[in-house]
Amino acid sequence: MNEIYGQAKKVRIWLGEADADTLKTFTFLQFIAAIKRTRALLSSAVIKKGLAELFGSESLQPIEAILCSSWFGRRWIIQEAILGHSIIVHSGR
Helix, strand or coil, rough: HHHHHHHHCEEEEEEEEEECCHHHHHHHHHHHHHHHHHHCCCCCHHHHHHHHHHHCCCCHHHHHHHHCCHHHCCCCCCHHHCCCCCEEEEEEC
16 A cells, blocks of 8 residues: 555545535644644644634534544555645545
């Protein structure tokens, strides 16, 4: 599998069907990734503020919902997500 994913120019990951919070969750994860790229530390205050702004609550439930997708239960996800040269994540249509 290392060779297959290591040679892949593009890996597409489908997380399953989407619900109303899926787009907000992806927006939140992009927000966190952008902050992490610009500074070494990511404070819990920043995370809580981002959650409150997008979801109206500091609850991690929308993020947990995506992490409970069957994709994350598979053993080879690390290879898919790390070895591919370009990763595209899909949810829903």
